[in-house]
Amino acid sequence: MANLVKFTIDGRELEAAPGTLVIDAAKRAGIEIPAFCYYEGLSLQGACRMCMVEVERMPKLQTACTLPVAEGMVVRTDTPQVAQARKGTLEFLLTNHPLDCPVCDKGGECELQDMVFRYGAGESRFTEIKHHVDEKQWSPVVYFDAPRCILCYRCVRVCDEGMGVGALGVVNRGVVAEIAPNHGDHLECDECGMCIDICPVGALTSGAYRYKTRPWEMEHVGTICTHCSNGCRTTLGVRNNQIIRGNNRDSSGINGEFLCIKGRYAFDFYDHPDRLQAPLMKVNGKLEPVSWSQALAAVARKFSDVKARGGNFGVIGSNRTTNEENFYLQKFARQVLGTNNLDHRRSGDIVSLLDALHGQQTALATTADLYQAKAVVVISADLALEHPLLSWQIRANWRHHAAHVYVVTTEPVREDKYSVNAARCAPGQELETLQALRPQLVDEPELIFVFGDTIKGEKVRKLVEFGASLGKPVKYVCLVDYANSRGAMDMGLTPELLPGYRASGMPGLTIAEMLAAEDLDVLWVVGANPLAGASLAARGAFVVVQDLFLTETAQAADVVFPACSAYEKNGTVTNVTGEVQRLKRAVQAMGTKPDLEIIGLLAREMGEAAQLGPWSADKVFAEIRATVPGYNVPLPVILTGGAAQTSPVNGRVEAPARPELIRSARNGLFSSGTLGRYSNVLHSVLEGRRQP
Amino acid sequence: MLASYPPGRQRSAVVPMLIFAQDEVGSITPELVQEVAKRCGVQPVQVEECVTYYSMLRKKPLGKYHVQICTNISCLLNGGEELWKRACEQTGLGHKQVSADGMVSLEEVECIGACSWAPALQVNYDFEHLVTPERLDEILAACRKGDYVEKAK
Numbered sequence: 036m037a038n039l040v041k042f043t044i045d046g047r048e049l050e051a052a053p054g055t056l057v058i059d060a061a062k063r064a065g066i067e068i069p070a071f072c073y074y075e076g077l078s079l080q081g082a083c084r085m086c087m088v089e090v091e092r093m094p095k096l097q098t099a100c101t102l103p104v105a106e107g108m109v110v111r112t113d114t115p116q117v118a119q120a121r122k123g124t125l126e127f128l129l130t131n132h133p134l135d136c137p138v139c140d141k142g143g144e145c146e147l148q149d150m151v152f153r154y155g156a157g158e159s160r161f162t163e164i165k166h167h168v169d170e171k172q173w174s175p176v177v178y179f180d181a182p183r184c185i186l187c188y189r190c191v192r193v194c195d196e197g198m199g200v201g202a203l204g205v206v207n208r209g210v211v212a213e214i215a216p217n218h219g220d221h222l223e224c225d226e227c228g229m230c231i232d233i234c235p236v237g238a239l240t241s242g243a244y245r246y247k248t249r250p251w252e253m254e255h256v257g258t259i260c261t262h263c264s265n266g267c268r269t270t271l272g273v274r275n276n277q278i279i280r281g282n283n284r285d286s287s288g289i290n291g292e293f294l295c296i297k298g299r300y301a302f303d304f305y306d307h308p309d310r311l312q313a314p315l316m317k318v319n320g321k322l323e324p325v326s327w328s329q330a331l332a333a334v335a336r337k338f339s340d341v342k343a344r345g346g347n348f349g350v351i352g353s354n355r356t357t358n359e360e361n362f363y364l365q366k367f368a369r370q371v372l373g374t375n376n377l378d379h380r381r382s383g384d385i386v387s388l389l390d391a392l393h394g395q396q397t398a399l400a401t402t403a404d405l406y407q408a409k410a411v412v413v414i415s416a417d418l419a420l421e422h423p424l425l426s427w428q429i430r431a432n433w434r435h436h437a438a439h440v441y442v443v444t445t446e447p448v449r450e451d452k453y454s455v456n457a458a459r460c461a462p463g464q465e466l467e468t469l470q471a472l473r474p475q476l477v478d479e480p481e482l483i484f485v486f487g488d489t490i491k492g493e494k495v496r497k498l499v500e501f502g503a504s505l506g507k508p509v510k511y512v513c514l515v516d517y518a519n520s521r522g523a524m525d526m527g528l529t530p531e532l533l534p535g536y537r538a539s540g541m542p543g544l545t546i547a548e549m550l551a552a553e554d555l556d557v558l559w560v561v562g563a564n565p566l567a568g569a570s571l572a573a574r575g576a577f578v579v580v581q582d583l584f585l586t587e588t589a590q591a592a593d594v595v596f597p598a599c600s601a602y603e604k605n606g607t608v609t610n611v612t613g614e615v616q617r618l619k620r621a622v623q624a625m626g627t628k629p630d631l632e633i634i635g636l637l638a639r640e641m642g643e644a645a646q647l648g649p650w651s652a653d654k655v656f657a658e659i660r661a662t663v664p665g666y667n668v669p670l671p672v673i674l675t676g677g678a679a680q681t682s683p684v685n686g687r688v689e690a691p692a693r694p695e696l697i698r699s700a701r702n703g704l705f706s707s708g709t710l711g712r713y714s715n716v717l718h719s720v721l722e723g724r725r726q727p
Numbered sequence: 728m729l730a731s732y733p734p735g736r737q738r739s740a741v742v743p744m745l746i747f748a749q750d751e752v753g754s755i756t757p758e759l760v761q762e763v764a765k766r767c768g769v770q771p772v773q774v775e776e777c778v779t780y781y782s783m784l785r786k787k788p789l790g791k792y793h794v795q796i797c798t799n800i801s802c803l804l805n806g807g808e809e810l811w812k813r814a815c816e817q818t819g820l821g822h823k824q825v826s827a828d829g830m831v832s833l834e835e836v837e838c839i840g841a842c843s844w845a846p847a848l849q850v851n852y853d854f855e856h857l858v859t860p861e862r863l864d865e866i867l868a869a870c871r872k873g874d875y876v877e878k879a880k
Contacts, residue, residue, distance in 0.1 A: 201770035206779035217772040 042108040057099040057110055058086055068112055069121065069150050071128075071235045072187035073100035076431065077196055080188045083128070085150065087120040088112050096120050118154070125155040128185045131166045131210065132236070139183065141237030143250045144284075147185060166210055173222040175719040176242040176300055177231060181213040184238035190214060190230035197293075199419065199430050199449050200224045214238070225704055226720045227423070228299040232282050232292065243300050243716060244280040248272070253279060256621040257287060257676050259608055261355055261518045261601035262297035262707045265290070265402070265424035266610025266678070269298045271602060271621040278302050278602060278622055289402040289614060289678045295423040296704055296717065302602060304713035305624065309584050311597035312626035322585075322595065327628075327636075334594050335640035337557065337577050338372065346556035348374040349549035349576075352528040353562030353630075354382070354520035355710070357606025357618060359655035360630040361519070361526035362534060362663070363647065364561055367634055369533075371643045375543030379528040380563060382516035382699040383611075384491035386524070389536060390688040391499035392511070400483045400510035401612050401680050406432045408510070410439040410479035412472075414498075415465050416487035416514050419449035420703040422611065425485065425512070426450065439479060443468050465490060466497055477505050485512040488701075492694030515611050516700050517708065518601060522609035525663065525681065531690040535664035538690040545696055561630055562598060564588045564709045581630050586709050597627040604629035606652040607673065614678040615668050631655065729766065737767050741777050745784055753788040790825045790832030792870035795849040798835055801842035810846055810863055811835055817867050831870045852879035 039050040044061050051060045058068045059075070071083035079101050087096040091109035096116065111117065128147065136142040168181040186205065191214065195201040202224035206215040216222040231239045253272035260269045260281075268288025272280040281299045286292045304310075314330035315322040341348065350368040352361055361379075368377045392398045405411060405428035418426035426449065432438040433453045442450045442457040443465050451457035456475060460468035465486075469476075476482060482505065490498055495513075502509035515521050527534035530543025546565050549555060555573035561581045566588040571578070580592040589595045601608070602621045606629075609615050628636075635650025644650075648658065659666050668679035700708055705723035707714065717723045728747075732739045744763050749755055755778050764771040778784045796814055798807045814833055815821060825832040841847035844856030848863075855866060869875035 195770070195773075201773060204770070204772035204776040206776055208780050215772060215775065217770060 040104050040106050040108075042104045042106070042110065044110045045113050051104050053103070055104050057088060057097075057102045057104055057108075060104050061099065061110075061112065066112060068099045069154060070100050071146060071150075071185060072189065074189050074192070074233065076435070077189065077192040080192065083185065083187050084124045085121060087117060087124070089114050089117055121150075121154040122156050125151050126159060126161075129155070129159055130161055131182055132185065133165060133167075133182050135183075138246075139237040140240045140245050141183075141234075145237060146235035168213065171220070172242070173216045173220075174224075174226055174242070174721065176226055176228055176296070176716065177216075177222055178240045178242060178245060179214060179216075180238050180240065183236050184214055185236055186212060186214075187235060189233045189235065190239055193229045193233045194224070196434060197427065197430070198225055198227060198229060199426075199452065203230060221721070223721060225419075225423070226296045226300075226722060227294065227704075228282075228296065229293070232284075232294070232299075241280065241300075243303070244272075247279050248274050255284065256619050257285070258602060258619040258621055259288075259518065259610075259616045260294070260298040261608075262301060262710070263422060263702065264515045264517055264520050264611035265422055266518065266608065266612075266614060266616055267294055267298045267424050268616070268676070269294055269302070271302060273621050276622050278305060287676060288616070289610075290424050290427075293424055293427045296720070297707055297714075300716040301707065301711070301714040303716050304583070304710055305600050305602055305622065307584070307713040307715070309713060310624065310627075311582065311584060311589075311595065312624070313597060315585075315589075315592070315595040317593045322590075322592070330594050330596060331636050331640045334579050335637055337579075338637070339641055341556045341577070342372060347376065347552065347554055348372045349376045349544060349552065349555050349558045350374065350378075351546055351549065351558070351560045351563050351565055352377070352379040352523055354379055354515075354517040354523045355601060356519060356523075356562045356630050357601075357604070357608055357652065358519065358522040358526055358615070358659055358666075359606045359652045360561070360634065361523050361528050362659050363631055363634050363650060363655055365527045365534065366647055367638060367643075368559075369539075370646060371638060371641065375530050375539055375541040376549055377528060377530055377543060378546045378549070379523045380516075380546065380565070381524065381529070381693070381697045382520050383488055383513045384495050384692055384694055384697050385513045385515065385521065386532070386536065386688055386690070386692040387492055387495035387694065388499070388511055388513045389684045390692065391496045392683060393687050394683055394685040396682065397508070398510055399613055399680065399683050400485075400512050401614060402428055402610070402678075404483060404510055404612075405429050405485075405512070407436070408432065408438060408483045409436075409481050410441065410476070411483045411485060412441040412443065412469070412476070413448070413450050414443045414469065414484060414486040415445070415489045416485065417444065417446070417448045417701075417703075418485070421487075421699075421701060422514060423704065425514075425611070429485075439475075441472055441476070443472070463489070466494055466501065469498075469501065473501075473505075477507075479505075479507060481508040481510075483510045483512065485514065487514045488697055488699035491697045492692055495692075512612055514699070516702065518610070519608040521611060521613060522607075522615075525609055525613075525666070526659075529693075531693065532688070534659070534662070535666070536684045536688045536690075537664070538688070545693070547696075560588050560592075561634070566591050567709065581633055583627075584709070584713055596633045598633065599624060599627045599629040603627065604631070604652070606631065607656055609681065610678070613681045613683075615666070615673060615681060616678045617673050617676065619676075738769050738773070741767050741769065741774055742781065742784075745774070745777060749784060755784055755786050788825070788829075789823075789834075790870075791830050791873070792850050792875055793832050793834065794867070794870065795834045795836040795839065797837070797839050797841070797845070797847055797849075799838040801838075801845040802847060805845040806860075807846040810848065810858060810860065813860055813863060814867060817864065818871075826871070828871075830873060831867065850875060851877055853877055854879075 070086040072080040086099040089111040170180045202217040267290035313324040316325045440454040564586040578592040580589040581596045665681040
């Protein structure tokens with residue numbers, strides 16, 4: 036650490052590392068310097084002139100956001116001259132800014148409003164008519180109201196630097212300067228809405244949220260996005276049992292301010308008109324709504340009968356349901372139903388990775404590691420589309436720490452642009468291509484390998500061998516698809532593995548084998564859609580489905596239970612990097628129950644509840660912490676909304692990895708498995724409609 | 728041209744590249760924006776920013792001879808304003824307008840850096856110093872006929 040610089044702000048003697056900006060140093064000391072264009076993590080702009088401070092021996096006021104601290108510097112933020120400058124700047128910013136706060140979406144959480152209230156003049160001296168431009172719609176989710184814009188360039192920078200998209204620019208100059216989208220009158224981009232969130236005023240507004248409510252009328256519920264496996268915290272704005280918006284207003288969680296279109300807008304599936312609101316039972320070949328007690332009794336009776344005569348069960352779990360639900364489901368299947376025919380759709384070979392690493396405590400990277408590591412190698416994945424948060428982290432790492440990024444993919448990807456080496460490989464030749472990068476990789480002080488679903492089985496072992504042969508600290512991220520794909524694996528939703536990757540030692544059927552087994556008596560599907568594009572060989576099998584919608588599988592069911600979505604229940608999920616986070620219920624959907632409760636009620640109906648234990652999320656999580664290796668995560672961290680990484684398996688995994696079953700759905704930004712079909716937003720944007 | 732900027736600073740070539748391209752093509756077309764963006768490794772919207780910011784970059788073609796008359800302080804004091812009015816009357820054109828035959832366009836400009844020889848005007852890249860009303864008429868007539876001799880070219 037270089038020597039600290041000593042300086043004074045408002046008479047307080049402070050210290051900071053060389054290069055620290057005055058605005059940051061002041062903030063750390065609890066001295067507020069107002070600013071619009073300054074945004075931590077983005078490049079400096081110096082556009083808004085709001086952060087003016089007086090510095091001794093400098094003739095004019097200085098912008099604190101571009102001024103690094105210097106030895107002996109004396110800064111004052113509380114002088115009449117500074118107050119006058121702030122007042123003047125605000126007066127100028129308001130020259131053309133409409134005073135439509137009462138109808139503006141931003142009213143109540145607007146930085147300009149706050150600053151004018153705090154530092155501005157009571158009235159304006161301008162009598163001229165304000166320059167007006169009509170509002171424009173750039174995409175179904177992005178609206179732009181030019182007169183409200185204060186040209187701070189935050190949106191332009193977050194799109195270019197943060198997202199790596201660069202879809203926004205500023206055209207013209209002077210009073211007619213305004214933000215412009217990349218395609219003249221509309222945007223073609225990631226539709227992530229980062230520009231809306233980062234806008235300090237109401238110039239960029241969200242198509243999903245605009246004119247619906249005021250920010251203070253909502254309850255803000257921090258939970259975890261249910262779409263991809265990155266596990267971003269999304270803060271849902273809830274009013275009258277309705278989710279009105281998603282953002283991450285407090286920049287909490289592993290994602291900071293980041294959210295993609297799915298985290299910000301694609302919560303809308305929860306009140307899709309097709310949502311199931313009552314249990315359905317097949318009567319005369321047709322699914323009819325029935326009461327919960329009828330449906331539960333019918334299923335429990337069937338389960339008990341089949342169990343009594345030693346029939347065959349098949350149980351398919353989900354990679355979106357919580358750890359608690361997955362744990363309870365496998366316990367139910369193994370202890371109550373006595374079956375090991377238990378599986379879920381696998382999308383990444385975490386088993387081979389854990390086995391190859393056999394228990395190295397530091398070998399699994401976290402989301403934060405991707406921001407800190409000196410070098411990252413992305414193999415066989417289009418991160419920007421499939422794992423947007425990981426891509427954001429790596430991009431920020433490159434921007435802030437000049438991290439070396441390597442890419443080994445078959446097609447060009449967004450990471451190419453800032454990589455030190457973007458290598459194209461023939462399908463299946465990833466590791467050979469990686470070998471060619473060896474001379475460069477061996478010079479890196481540390482590395483993280485991020486790999487997609489084509490690296491599985493032996494290839495994972497070879498990758499780990501390759502990593503070890505570099506002789507440097509190496510970490511890995513095994514990419515998986517959905518919010519709790521990793522958790523489903525961890526909770527033992529496979530025939531060969533018990534929770535915590537302990538070998539079950541018992542034979543059992545995989546999904547494909549269950550569907551193909553002609554003697555299957557019961558197929559129980561919890562939150563999955565295995566019959567999409569497949570059929571069930573056992574014609575007479577009794578099919579029970581728990582889902583949000585009448586999916587292909589649910590249509591073939593004998594009984595369908597309407598399940599809660601992730602936004603309607605509590606529990607925990609484990610993201611792609613093995614970080615456990617807590618879901619918090621935001622709304623309640625009429626007629627639905629959480630999967631955990633449905634499973635619990637079935638157990639009670641069968642008279643088996645005592646051996647499974649209580650079905651409250653907290654109780655089951657306590658059991659997971661106590662019994663599943665690696666899951667003894669610190670409870671205070673989880674309960675306060677933090678993320679805690681599970682520790683890797685201590686030793687070998689004594690079960691086959693089954694790489695042949697691993698296939699990623701490769702969902703991009705605008706698709707999300709079966710769930711994505713019910714998000715209107717994902718289909719409304721141009722980019723979503725263009726997808727095959 | 729890209730090589731004359733330090734590595735990673737290729738974005739700096741956007742403005743000069745646009746100027747050279749404009750001289751050849753006559754104006755900045757959408758295709759040109761795309762091409763410059765591609766060559767400099769930036770987004771087209773970032774090139775668009777420059778095009779709309781700088782008044783010397785233009786999206787519509789000007790006349791073959793673009794006559795720019797200065798009415799800033801030194802030229803104003805020496806009859807620049809009168810030259811401008813005379814040129815407008817002579818050609819029937821206004822600020823940034825192009826004649827129907829595409830030969831001449833007029834622009835009232837700020838200081839062109841020829842204050843010592845005010846009033847001054849510029850025809851494309853050629854300077855005309857100490858311009859009298861008679862000289863202006865000659866210049867305009869030559870431009871309209873198409874035989875104005877461009878020395879700077």
